[in-house]
Amino acid sequence: MKAVLQERFGPPDVLRLRDVDRPRPGGGQVLVRVRAAALNPYDWHMMRGDPYAARLLGGMGLRRPKHRVAGIDAAGVVEAVGADAGGLRPGTPVLGFCTGAFAEYACAEAELLVRKPERLSFEQAAAVPMxxxxxxxxxxxxxxxxxxxxxxxxxxxxxxxxxxxxxxxxxxxxxxxxxxxxxxxxxxxxxxxxxxxxxxxxxxxxxxxxxxxxxxxxxxxxxxxxxxxxxxxxxxxxxxxxxxxxxxxxxxxxxxxxxxxxxxxxxxxxAPATPGGPAREDLLAVTALIEAGKVTPVVGRTHSLAETAEAMGHVEAGHSRGKTVITMP
The missing domain is CATH 3.40.50.720 (NAD(P)-binding Rossmann-like Domain)
Known part of the structure; x- marks a missing residue:
């Protein structure tokens, strides 16, 4: 599968599109066929490896990125499930926090995913989580x-x-x-x-x-x-x-x-919303507002997976209008 890899900390050009093996879901996880992924300030902090204080806390890695595949916000379709994956089944459209989201497939904790509201496209849904x-x-x-x-x-x-x-x-x-x-x-x-x-x-x-x-x-x-x-x-x-x-x-x-x-x-x-704490309850509260027609995600720009580095530079510059989203082939 295609994925955006990061082997070292640095500017957007450290992000490279590569062929890697498809991940397998473990206990409590699901494999998601990613249809779209959104970019956040969180992602460029992880890319740059700053602030340095965060490296000492263990969340991003000390000398090199903790996670080789970048990205955290995703929307897609459940491809396969591991043991104890809750009520999610293959074929279910979902959105949520998914480490390694800048890839054609990614594994996520089942408790950090919720069903995608029918009124949203996958691009809009990817803009939701963080x-x-x-x-x-x-x-x-x-x-x-x-x-x-x-x-x-x-x-x-x-x-x-x-x-x-x-x-x-x-x-x-x-x-x-x-x-x-x-x-x-x-x-x-x-x-x-x-x-x-x-x-x-x-x-x-x-x-x-x-x-x-x-x-x-x-x-x-x-x-x-x-x-x-x-x-x-x-x-x-x-x-x-x-x-x-x-x-x-x-x-x-x-x-x-x-x-x-x-x-x-x-x-x-x-602090920015990252996986942990009441993430699922908050995701459900947000999707309820979306289902009620009170909230609609704003997608300002879309890029292909191959253009992820360019998209990251745009987000890092701080001039994004709404969310910047990566679409998958």
């Missing part, structure tokens, strides 16, 4: 958004932001999205009551105050973001794409925690 679960945790779990609240999403046009706007709107919040000029109309169509072009207006200097701010960009200090909060407001910091080769998102979350200790506002970091 982006939608991170947004759900930021808006509902950490931000505790309630009906009638004023919510601002910084980075509303990106992979997490497009989901966050829709989830907040589904909770009957009044949503303001901050994005680039090219994404203004798209963000408005997702349910944002107000949209700010970040190049033309500084939301922290306006009179408007927000009950919850979800910051997906990390370009403003916590003290500056606090200016736009109500006295009892909550700042949710999504550190998934934070730069910094030594600490990266870990440093961003530590800064937020430090400021939280000395301010009346509530500042809460949110």
């Amino acid at each position: 982006g939608a679960v991170t947004a759900l945790r930021g808006i509902r779990t950490v931000g505790q958004v309630a009906a009638g609240q004023r919510v601002l999403v910084n980075g509303a046009g990106g992979g997490v932001g497009t989901f966050a706007v829709q989830i907040a709107a589904a909770l009957d919040a009044e949503v303001t999205g901050v994005c680039s000029a090219g994404s203004v109309e798209m963000v408005r169509s997702l349910g944002a009551a107000h949209v700010i072009d970040y190049a033309r207006g500084d939301f922290t200097g306006r009179l408007a105050r927000y009950d919850v701010i979800l910051d997906n960009v990390g370009n403003l200090s916590p003290s500056r973001l606090r200016r736009a909060l109500t006295p009892t407001g909550i700042l949710v910091a999504n550190g998934g794409g934070s730069p910094g080769r030594v600490f990266g998102a870990i440093g961003s979350m530590l800064r937020v925690a430090a400021v939280n200790a000395v301010t009346r506002h509530t500042l809460r970091p949110i």
Whole structure:
């Protein structure tokens, strides 16, 4: 089968399309015939091997990548099942967290997959796992958004932001999205009551105050973001794409925690959604919103498997509109 391999840490050109053996599912796993896979900031951090602090924690490997086949978000069809694979059967369309997703076939833990909503294409379904679960945790779990609240999403046009706007709107919040000029109309169509072009207006200097701010960009200090909060407001910091080769998102979350200790506002970091914790419950909650027609994934660009390195460079540059997706032959 064809797969995108990474033998060392580095820039996008370390990703190479190669022929490898098809994996076999173990206990509690299923083999997925991947139809589409999405890219995330998580993936380029794994590609670069940064931040260095994360290497010491064992998640990405110390000197070389822990996983030779890149990718984590996938949608496809169950090809085969191992023992104790739950209710999944061959032929079932699924989406979820699937290590080694940039390949024609990949093995995944059955508990980290859910059935694909019928209304979604495989490309749309692949866009769901990490982006939608991170947004759900930021808006509902950490931000505790309630009906009638004023919510601002910084980075509303990106992979997490497009989901966050829709989830907040589904909770009957009044949503303001901050994005680039090219994404203004798209963000408005997702349910944002107000949209700010970040190049033309500084939301922290306006009179408007927000009950919850979800910051997906990390370009403003916590003290500056606090200016736009109500006295009892909550700042949710999504550190998934934070730069910094030594600490990266870990440093961003530590800064937020430090400021939280000395301010009346509530500042809460949110790590990007990766396999573990309540991932299945969150996936089911997101797909329920999709089935209800309240959330629709936004796919900005699609690439072939052979173009994965090019797609990764686009995502790493930080200008993705919605999700960037790899389609399989």
